[in-house]
Amino acid sequence: MPSAKATTTAAATLGLTALLLVGPAPAASAADPDAHVTSTAALADIDYGTWRRDVAAVVAEARPYIEERSEDAGREKQAIVLDIDNSSLETDFHPFWELPTPAIPEVRELVRDAHGRGVAVFFVTARPGIIHSLTDWNLKQTGYPVDGLYVRSLPDLFAEVSAYKTQKRAEIEAKGYTIIANIGNNTTDLVGGHAERTFKLPDYGGKLS
Numbered sequence: 001m002p003s004a005k006a007t008t009t010a011a012a013t014l015g016l017t018a019l020l021l022v023g024p025a026p027a028a029s030a031a032d033p034d035a036h037v038t039s040t041a042a043l044a045d046i047d048y049g050t051w052r053r054d055v056a057a058v059v060a061e062a063r064p065y066i067e068e069r070s071e072d073a074g075r076e077k078q079a080i081v082l083d084i085d086n087s088s089l090e091t092d093f094h095p096f097w098e099l100p101t102p103a104i105p106e107v108r109e110l111v112r113d114a115h116g117r118g119v120a121v122f123f124v125t126a127r128p129g130i131i132h133s134l135t136d137w138n139l140k141q142t143g144y145p146v147d148g149l150y151v152r153s154l155p156d157l158f159a160e161v162s163a164y165k166t167q168k169r170a171e172i173e174a175k176g177y178t179i180i181a182n183i184g185n186n187t188t189d190l191v192g193g194h195a196e197r198t199f200k201l202p203d204y205g206g207k208l209s
Helices: 004-022 048-071 105-116 129-141 161-174
Strands: 077-082 120-128 148-152 177-184 198-200
Touching (some): 048 105, 048 177, 077 105, 105 120, 120 161, 129 148, 161 177
Parallel strands (some): 077 120, 120 148
């Protein structure tokens, strides 16, 4: 786990990154101080409860497939690949300055169950490498198993996100893994192949990051 100083520094970096990418998050209303503070989600008027139900519906579709596919893997090395923001963590529904960002419960339980069956768990995110350690800490702190975390290096920042993510899935396959499921909330997370099945979580036409 990072030191308090390292975490504070990384949090500031993450905050600046989020500010540049999605803009400042509005404050919670005085009438509802416990309301989820959102960034782009608030601007798009996306209801948190609706989003969670829509996520749960996709997870309900993925679960029986993953359970059946991983039931008798034998000597096959299986893996799941996930995006992070609004696919594994509630990024747009939580203030970026409050860490750790909570896990999406339905996705976390799906992933933990698969990991318990011997499926490796890899995260491929468009986040920059400068917040690799903080992102790794956040995922583990909120209960995710992490067998690998891929973030964008400086050259990757100039490539299309879909091409970068496809390349990383190919690298995972080159390590001998069969990617049985690829989960994300944007088409750039899912196109390009190198996965048996893809499961798209809601982004409401790109309104969620």
